[in-house]
Amino acid sequence: MTADVDTLDPEGVRLGTVPPLDSAFHVHLWVFTPGQQGGFHEYNVGPGAGPGYWHWPTRT
Template identity: 50%
Template sequence: MKPSLGRIVHYRGKHGYQAMRAAIVTVDGHSLDPRGVEDGVIPPLTDEYHVHLWVFTPGEAGGFTEYNVPCGEPFEHQPGQELPPGSWGWPPRV
């Protein structure tokens, strides 16, 4: 399933403890503004499975932006499987 604007995903950090966090898709292939890319305001996306994310974190900051994040798996994330650092995946069904 392709990512879409506003969907909640899981994101594994690429630095430090590489903790799993909740994130929301802020830009997908359909919502990317090409003028923003041309002006250098926003990075491009590599392909239809890369997204820009807002990653939610505990603490004062509340979160941070990650750009051009790849999908860490081809299909739905399964319990017990870990996402590679610096990638997003679908939350497991409960």
């Protein structure tokens, strides 16, 4: 996770360099991928169980 409601840079949001979050449950993520690029940002991702959402892994 790169930002949540507690770590989001308000100045970056004000300047337009960081997208705002829709709610306290949304986050900005860095998605790791193989290859030279290494990954990409996903902004304002909501909680859920399916593709396009985020959730904490199940504890075993």
